[in-house]
């Protein structure tokens with residue numbers, strides 16, 4: 001059966017549920033999972049044609065798969081981009097991005113506060129291939145402007161950042177990139193298209209770790225790049241086909257179903273996060289709260305404008321301590337007192353997750369690098385889930401009240 005043809009102008013919540021339903025065999029109302037590595041061809045001529053024109057039919061799982069296509073098209077509809085291409089993880093999406101757009105001798109400007117593996121990929125791995133990266137301040141657009149060179153190809157940003165939730169002005173960075181003939185890429189993992197659609201603010205390409213809010217229930221790894229067809233189809237399509245960072249159909253199906261509840265989950269998790277942030281702000285054992293939804297956040301107004309009036313679902317906070325050692329001991333005791341919130345390092349789950357960045361995600365940095373990044377021993381990151389707000393605050397109270 002052919003999929004329903006949808007009327008134009010549907011709202012995002014409707015697209016999240018209906019966009020890009022793959023053709024079904026029996027009229028199934030849920031998306032079909034095509035768990036197959038190969039596709040039977042009707043005849044030799046069709047096989048030859050599809051190998052020459054990979055977007056015109058399915059041949060082999062590394063190249064494309066109908067369930068993966070559904071995920072790509074639904075994500076593109078939600079991000080407001082022409083197209084999207086899936087990858088096995090968020091990091092392999094960034095790898096595909098760089099393989100497609102950069103060559104030896106090119107230059108990249110990247111925020112100093114991006115995801116740790118992104119930093120290493122640009123700063124270390126791509127340096128081996130002759131691509132140089134300048135790392136600049138997340139929030140000072142003048143530093144991005146000053147770092148431009150004639151060979152700058154990409155500006156790469158992530159907003160808000162992990163774990164301190166610094167927000168950059170996507171429009172300002174897009175203007176700087178375009179003035180220099182470069183592209184702006186935004187990692188939209190923390191907000192997801194439910195809150196922030198970077199292309200509406202001038203970004204050229206959007207990166208996703210589907211592992212986080214898109215799946216939203218901590219089940220599978222996935223990634224994607226969203227953007228114009230001429231890049232997605234003509235530049236990144238051939239990379240996936242030869243380099244093989246393809247998303248598995250099973251994972252694509254899980255994330256595709258995750259997209260259906262993304263908007264409603266994000267609204268609920270952001271509301272919980274705002275309530276937790278406000279509660280933490282008034283707790284005597286808390287020195288400082290980092291959350292874009294609070295009026296005290298340095299980029300609060302920008303975040304509200306850029307993120308549909310919501311602060312996201314990640315809240316970080318510093319607990320008090322006389323020195324680094326006692327701050328760490330206090331942070332550890334808050335974490336260890338949690339009975340509902342999970343101690344883990346991922347985020348974007350319906351289950352709240354508590355993390356000590358200085359000894360986990362940012363544990364490999366030197367003490368000076370950590371201090372420069374503002375990640376102290378008393379810092380705790382909380383990725384707020386869907387539990388009842390009173391149970392989250394009660395879980396945090398146990399440890400905080402003992403400080």
Ligand SMILES: *Cc1c(COP(=O)(O)O)cnc(C)c1O
Pocket residue numbers: 089090091092115118158162187189190208209210211212221222223
């Ligand atoms: C997790 C994460 C990534 C990497 O995604 P994986 O799916 O783990 O490879 C990239 N960027 C941000 C902001 C992330 O949080």
